[in-house]
Amino acid sequence: MNYGDIKGRFGEYGGRYIPETLMNEIINLEEKYEYYKNDKEFNDELNTLLREYAGRPSLLYYAEKMTKDLGGAKIYIKREDLNHTGSHKINNVLGQVLLAKKLGKKRVIAETGAGQHGVATATAAALLGMECEIFMGETDTIRQALNVYRMELLGAKVHPVKTGTKTLKDAVNEAFKEWTRRIDDTMYVLGSVMGPHPFPTIVRDFQSVISKEARAQILEKEGRLPDVVMACVGGGSNAMGTFYNFIDDENVRLIGCEAAGKGIDTDEHAATMAKGTMGIFHGMKSLFCQNDEGQIAPVYSISAGLDYPGIGPEHAYLKSVGRAEYVSITDDEAVDAFEYIARTEGIICAIESAHAIAEVIKLAPTLDKDKIIVVCLSGRGDKDVAAIARYRGVDLHE
Amino acid sequence: MSRISDRLKNKKNFIGFLTAGDPCMDKTKEFVLEMVNAGADLVEIGIPFSDPIAEGEVIQNANVRALNAGANLSKLFDCIVEIRKETDIPLVFLTYANPVFKYGYENFMKKCNEIGIDGLIIPDIPYEEKGEILDVAKKYDVDIISMIAPTSKERIQMIAKDSTGFLYVVSSLGVTGMRSNINTNLEEIVDSIRKVTDTPLCIGFGINNEEQAKHFSEFADGVIVGSAIVKIIEKYGEDSGKHIYEYVEKMKKAVE
Numbered sequence: 001m002n003y004g005d006i007k008g009r010f011g012e013y014g015g016r017y018i019p020e021t022l023m024n025e026i027i028n029l030e031e032k033y034e035y036y037k038n039d040k041e042f043n044d045e046l047n048t049l050l051r052e053y054a055g056r057p058s059l060l061y062y063a064e065k066m067t068k069d070l071g072g073a074k075i076y077i078k079r080e081d082l083n084h085t086g087s088h089k090i091n092n093v094l095g096q097v098l099l100a101k102k103l104g105k106k107r108v109i110a111e112t113g114a115g116q117h118g119v120a121t122a123t124a125a126a127l128l129g130m131e132c133e134i135f136m137g138e139t140d141t142i143r144q145a146l147n148v149y150r151m152e153l154l155g156a157k158v159h160p161v162k163t164g165t166k167t168l169k170d171a172v173n174e175a176f177k178e179w180t181r182r183i184d185d186t187m188y189v190l191g192s193v194m195g196p197h198p199f200p201t202i203v204r205d206f207q208s209v210i211s212k213e214a215r216a217q218i219l220e221k222e223g224r225l226p227d228v229v230m231a232c233v234g235g236g237s238n239a240m241g242t243f244y245n246f247i248d249d250e251n252v253r254l255i256g257c258e259a260a261g262k263g264i265d266t267d268e269h270a271a272t273m274a275k276g277t278m279g280i281f282h283g284m285k286s287l288f289c290q291n292d293e294g295q296i297a298p299v300y301s302i303s304a305g306l307d308y309p310g311i312g313p314e315h316a317y318l319k320s321v322g323r324a325e326y327v328s329i330t331d332d333e334a335v336d337a338f339e340y341i342a343r344t345e346g347i348i349c350a351i352e353s354a355h356a357i358a359e360v361i362k363l364a365p366t367l368d369k370d371k372i373i374v375v376c377l378s379g380r381g382d383k384d385v386a387a388i389a390r391y392r393g394v395d396l397h398e
Numbered sequence: 399m400s401r402i403s404d405r406l407k408n409k410k411n412f413i414g415f416l417t418a419g420d421p422c423m424d425k426t427k428e429f430v431l432e433m434v435n436a437g438a439d440l441v442e443i444g445i446p447f448s449d450p451i452a453e454g455e456v457i458q459n460a461n462v463r464a465l466n467a468g469a470n471l472s473k474l475f476d477c478i479v480e481i482r483k484e485t486d487i488p489l490v491f492l493t494y495a496n497p498v499f500k501y502g503y504e505n506f507m508k509k510c511n512e513i514g515i516d517g518l519i520i521p522d523i524p525y526e527e528k529g530e531i532l533d534v535a536k537k538y539d540v541d542i543i544s545m546i547a548p549t550s551k552e553r554i555q556m557i558a559k560d561s562t563g564f565l566y567v568v569s570s571l572g573v574t575g576m577r578s579n580i581n582t583n584l585e586e587i588v589d590s591i592r593k594v595t596d597t598p599l600c601i602g603f604g605i606n607n608e609e610q611a612k613h614f615s616e617f618a619d620g621v622i623v624g625s626a627i628v629k630i631i632e633k634y635g636e637d638s639g640k641h642i643y644e645y646v647e648k649m650k651k652a653v654e
Contacts, residue, residue: 019522290496294447
């Protein structure tokens with residue numbers, strides 16, 4: 001089976017639905033990317049950064065205590081939380097900011113939800129000597145205030161976005177608008193496998209290092225492929241990177257875990273796969289949470305990083321052809337999982353990643369002991385500690 | 399021959415824009431007819447959208463006001479039917495792709511044809527993605543209006559050759575909104591377009607005063623004004639009618 005993308009399309013999903021003002025720049029980006037992705041010097045530079053600066057390869061850790069406690073499949077955790085800046089986001093931004101430099105850009109802009117992509121972009125910009133401006137929903141600047149300050153420490157300017165729902169979706173809107181204002185010296189460093197072609201492909205390629213390593217690591221440790229590969233899904237960069245090199249291994253189940261917020265039968269969720277319908281938004285044809293007239297719906301999740309009404313087009317495609325499965329995890333389940341992995345394995349993970357752990361907790365006991373699960377831990381949870389305390393009604397004084 | 403091209407040809411045009419349902423759908427008919435009576439040659443009616451990514455603050459806020467006041471497609475279609483009883487000037491919808499896609503391309507074009515909408519401007523459907531709507535738009539005589547931007551360069555002639563209705567020439571980078579200075583070399587862009595098509599071309603984005611309207615009409619077939627009219631509606635609300643009339647009347651004089 002061929003799961004490859006053709007002309008920016010994944011089946012009927014994808015495409016390039018953007019204003020004319022950006023078309024030449026997007027085409028230029030596509031052409032330059034096609035060149036640099038095969039350029040030895042570019043790849044050497046990127047791989048050096050990933051190794052020497054980001055700390056790759058990340059560990060594939062056997063979670064023995066969790067495995068014993070859950071009493072089923074063997075659980076391996078891909079530790080993207082151990083990367084520099086604390087999440088998988090660094091993989092993509094090092095690639096894109098390096099690409100921006102090759103394109104002669106002086107300035108990068110980015111959207112951010114939880115702040116992880118913003119921090120990563122600000123980091124790469126500081127390292128590679130670029131100006132950096134980050135767009136972040138005002139609501140998210142409040143729930144992730146520490147990350148705002150981190151970005152500022154790294155020399156970035158953070159713009160709180162006050163339009164619409166004041167979250168990730170609106171941050172993307174404003175970043176696109178800013179790009180149409182200032183194109184010549186600026187590159188938009190998109191944080192997920194979404195937006196107009198070629199972004200879903202570029203971001204997936206840069207994130208696919210996760211599954212490239214994980215596949216080799218599990219083969220080395222177990223001498224065989226895993227039965228299940230799992231990751232959390234918002235826009236879908238972590239999951240796409242985790243799935244990509246397993247897609248052709250048809251016996252490996254791929255499971256994406258999206259945010260059900262207060263439940264998919266309430267109005268407060270971000271479960272695009274469970275509840276979304278096909279639409280055209282943010283430059284792509286994909287699945288979106290929307291009403292009958294195509295107005296994009298306000299979405300909700302405790303996790304600012306999964307609080308997005310759409311999903312990358314390649315995920316929509318993988319779902320449509322039945323290659324990947326998607327499940328919805330509520331806030332309650334995610335917070336329980338956040339606490340569980342902290343107590344059981346001594347790992348404080350990102351609340352985004354806890355959505356994947358919650359599914360592991362459900363799935364592992366149902367599988368035989370000779371089965372293997374690889375779950376990607378997309379990031380670390382320092383940023384979430386205060387929010388989890390609030391969720392549990394604990395009053396913290398810093 | 400497209401009805402829009404036919405009506406805009408060989409004269410200097412003023413195109414006015416408003417967001418439907420701002421401040422309420424009951425007023426949209428009145429405001430459109432004020433523009434018509436004041437001399438507008440075509441009216442562009444914005445379909446409110448939750449995330450209008452090509453709009454500046456003024457029109458974005460109008461979208462929010464309209465949606466909060468309960469604007470929806472069925473009310474808008476009824477409103478167009480009422481407007482059509484009073485005027486035969488070309489009317490177009492400015493809409494983002496998603497409301498049209500969600501309604502169904504075929505159903506939407508059919509509806510436009512029934513209620514008397516002559517064309518669609520869809521800022522997030524560029525030339526390369528137009529294929530999925532063109533056949534059905536043609537079937538129902540709805541012109542898909544193409545946009546040309548200051549960054550279009552070698553794309554200009556490709557887009558212009560396939561244009562129908564009129565060409566929307568974007569004056570500057572960025573999103574919609576009033577600007578005091580427009581520095582793009584628009585005459586060069588216009589010359590390049592004229593070489594390959596006789597589709598009328600009008601300039602929009604940022605235009606708000608008589609001086610700009612007069613200047614651009616010297617070499618284009620007209621100007622498009624949105625944010626300045628929406629700003630009047632923001633200021634005067636339901637009492638905007640007379641102010642819209644006065645503004646459009648003076649701008650129409652300036653283009654002529």
